Amino acid sequence: MHTDFVSFSWIKMYSKSVISTLVIVLIALFSSYQSVAQEAPAAGGDAAKGKELFSTLCQQCHAVTDEKVIGPGLKGVTKRRDTAWLIKWVKNPQAVISSGDPYATALYAKFQPVVMQSFPDLSDDDIKNILAHVDASAAPAAAPTSGTASGGQTAGTAASESPSGLFTAVLIGLLVVMLLVLGVLLVLVTILSKAVGPTPAGAADQSVPFFQRLKSNLSAAASNSTLRSIVLWLFVFVVTKQTFDGLYSVGVSQGYAPKQPIAFSHKLHAGQYQINCNYCHTAVYKGKSATIPSANICMNCHGEIKRESPEIQKIYKAIEEDRPVEWVRVHNLPDFAYFNHAQHTNVGQVQCQTCHGEIEKMEVVEQRSSLTMGWCIDCHRKTEVATKDNAYYDKLVALHKKGSKEPLRVANIGGLECSKCHY
Numbered sequence: 001m002h003t004d005f006v007s008f009s010w011i012k013m014y015s016k017s018v019i020s021t022l023v024i025v026l027i028a029l030f031s032s033y034q035s036v037a038q039e040a041p042a043a044g045g046d047a048a049k050g051k052e053l054f055s056t057l058c059q060q061c062h063a064v065t066d067e068k069v070i071g072p073g074l075k076g077v078t079k080r081r082d083t084a085w086l087i088k089w090v091k092n093p094q095a096v097i098s099s100g101d102p103y104a105t106a107l108y109a110k111f112q113p114v115v116m117q118s119f120p121d122l123s124d125d126d127i128k129n130i131l132a133h134v135d136a137s138a139a140p141a142a143a144p145t146s147g148t149a150s151g152g153q154t155a156g157t158a159a160s161e162s163p164s165g166l167f168t169a170v171l172i173g174l175l176v177v178m179l180l181v182l183g184v185l186l187v188l189v190t191i192l193s194k195a196v197g198p199t200p201a202g203a204a205d206q207s208v209p210f211f212q213r214l215k216s217n218l219s220a221a222a223s224n225s226t227l228r229s230i231v232l233w234l235f236v237f238v239v240t241k242q243t244f245d246g247l248y249s250v251g252v253s254q255g256y257a258p259k260q261p262i263a264f265s266h267k268l269h270a271g272q273y274q275i276n277c278n279y280c281h282t283a284v285y286k287g288k289s290a291t292i293p294s295a296n297i298c299m300n301c302h303g304e305i306k307r308e309s310p311e312i313q314k315i316y317k318a319i320e321e322d323r324p325v326e327w328v329r330v331h332n333l334p335d336f337a338y339f340n341h342a343q344h345t346n347v348g349q350v351q352c353q354t355c356h357g358e359i360e361k362m363e364v365v366e367q368r369s370s371l372t373m374g375w376c377i378d379c380h381r382k383t384e385v386a387t388k389d390n391a392y393y394d395k396l397v398a399l400h401k402k403g404s405k406e407p408l409r410v411a412n413i414g415g416l417e418c419s420k421c422h423y
């Protein structure tokens with residue numbers, strides 16, 4: 001009787017696809033291990049790790065080519081100086097200069113008045129990694145190892161690594177899901193095949209090979225409508241959930257970090273040079289909008305500083321053509337929601353970083369908070385009103401104290417009222 005059911009071969013096919021996915025995952029894992037293993041010895045440091053460090057810590061002042069940025073181009077620096085010197089230098093340049101080291105003093109004289117900052121927190125390995133990156137990207141045709149140029153190879157793996165890494169991750173995820181589904185199917189099959197009734201005599205017999213028993217169990221179950229509808233419902237459930245999750249995140253642009261028309265860096269201006277936020281965002285303590293600075297504000301400094309830089313030339317061009325710089329807006333609430341900066345930064349004394357993250361460390365501004373209604377409300381429920389030294393609140397605080405032991409929170413002064421945020 002059960003041979004009729006063998007034609008339900010879908011479970012068999014399913015198991016096959018699980019196995020082939022497993023094989024692909026193994027191959028992908030193996031090849032990525034290989035590329036990592038090949039990359040490491042290429043320059044005595046991990047260039048991929050170095051690249052990240054370089055772009056966050058060094059890039060605003062150094063290029064990997066000969067080109068001078070604020071500091072000298074770093075191409076060939078590992079030939080000019082040995083590793084021990086370079087490590088000492090990066091950790092504390094001033095110490096090397098004041099030790100009287102002739103090379104350092106000459107460098108210092110050449111680049112005055114700018115002095116490189118120290119990086120005492122970088123480990124020797126971090127610095128070796130950065131140097132490996134500098135070597136790898138500055139000398140694409142150097143040091144042939146087994147036929148491939150080490151520089152080209154490293155750059156190639158760095159570029160291809162993330163997509164293939166993602167691919168592997170997706171595959172592994174898929175595999176896990178497939179295995180889980182298979183497991184659930186097997187459990188159901190075992191239960192149901194007992195319930196379904198007379199199984200073929202051989203099926204329960206221990207002497208029949210396991211796979212044959214499995215096959216007949218599976219095929220019997222496949223014909224069972226209860227099982228099929230359970231699987232169908234599971235499928236519908238998963239798809240629906242995915243769709244809803246997707247819909248809920250529409251319009252939420254957390255993590256949005258568009259490329260700007262001028263490579264303006266908050267890390268450099270607000271971080272390193274510690275220019276106050278409101279020097280540029282002039283209305284942030286007194287108005288609804290923080291405002292984006294006009295080109296004239298940039299000219300206060302860039303009339304003198306870095307005039308020849310192509311990025312600064314873009315500011316001149318905008319002024320010449322009498323048009324504003326077209327910055328891409330990062331944070332944007334829908335029109336029906338009202339948000340006021342002064343209320344939060346000045347009256348509420350909330351720090352910029354609470355809502356915007358550590359802007360002073362960002363090369364490119366990124367939206368860190370979700371900016372959803374839930375986010376606003378959540379903070380209003382938790383945050384105490386800054387009532388100290390604010391006579392406006394004295395009466396309110398006294399009134400609130402009579403009715404409650406809890407401190408006065410934003411929620412208590414109307415921070416949850418629809419009309420305060422919607423008009």
Ligand code: HEC
Pocket residue numbers: 054057058059060061062070071072073074077080081086089090093107108109111112114115116117119130
């Ligand atoms: C604020 C800008 C600035 C940053 C950031 C910076 N440097 Fe420098 N760097 C300089 C300047 C300027 C010099 C030239 C010497 C001087 O005046 O201090 C220099 C010199 C050097 C030299 C010597 C170059 C040569 O030709 O001998 C090396 C190596 C170096 N920096 C590495 C790094 C590394 C690695 C980082 C990141 C961890 C880094 N620098 C970050 C400004 C910077």
Ligand code: HEC
Pocket residue numbers: 260264266269270275276277278279280281292293327328329330331332352353356359360364365
């Ligand atoms: C030297 C001028 C300057 C200083 C100082 C400065 N900013 Fe900016 N800021 C800009 C410019 C120009 C933009 C638009 C380009 C961009 O997004 O990078 C901007 C954009 C932003 C944005 C994103 C605006 C949007 O489109 O949503 C935020 C948030 C921000 N700044 C916060 C800060 C904070 C917080 C500080 C202080 C820690 C600060 N800024 C200091 C010039 C400055």
Ligand code: HEC
Pocket residue numbers: 060069070114262263264265268269273275280293294295297298299300301302305306309310311312315
């Ligand atoms: C208070 C002074 C000040 C203001 C205002 C200012 N900057 Fe700067 N900016 C600097 C300094 C200092 C540097 C670093 C230059 C150096 O180290 O040689 C710099 C560097 C830059 C660079 C990097 C240039 C390069 O090629 O390395 C860009 C781009 C830049 N600023 C854009 C702007 C823009 C756009 C504005 C206006 C929104 C602005 N800056 C306002 C002081 C200022």
Ligand code: HEC
Pocket residue numbers: 277278281284285288289290291292331332333334339341344345350351352353354355356371
């Ligand atoms: C309570 C949260 C919060 C705080 C604190 C805050 N911001 Fe914002 N910021 C926002 C929101 C929300 C927006 C989007 C406003 C919109 O689209 O109408 C925004 C937008 C901006 C923008 C884009 C231009 C604009 O006004 O729409 C800049 C620039 C900015 N903030 C700078 C700052 C600076 C500088 C500080 C600190 C002095 C600060 N913000 C403090 C929430 C905050």
Ligand code: HEC
Pocket residue numbers: 333337338339340343344347348349350354355371372375376377379380383384385386410413414415420421
């Ligand atoms: C990090 C905490 C925080 C976040 C996030 C926040 N707020 Fe507030 N909000 C405050 C504080 C604190 C006050 C009280 C200011 C005061 O004393 O008037 C306030 C007050 C207000 C008020 C005035 C309430 C009243 O009754 O006077 C409005 C309107 C408001 N916020 C809107 C928003 C909107 C819209 C958002 C989201 C886009 C938001 N807030 C996000 C902290 C926050």
Ligand code: HEC
Pocket residue numbers: 251252333334337371372373376377380415416417418419420421422
């Ligand atoms: C503290 C400020 C604040 C208060 C109070 C507030 N909202 Fe909102 N609301 C927002 C913000 C900000 C958005 C935009 C959220 C977004 O773009 O994801 C929003 C969005 C909405 C939306 C659009 C759907 C959505 O979630 O995006 C509706 C509807 C809404 N609010 C209704 C209300 C009602 C009804 C109340 C009163 C019970 C209320 N809101 C109170 C800030 C507030």
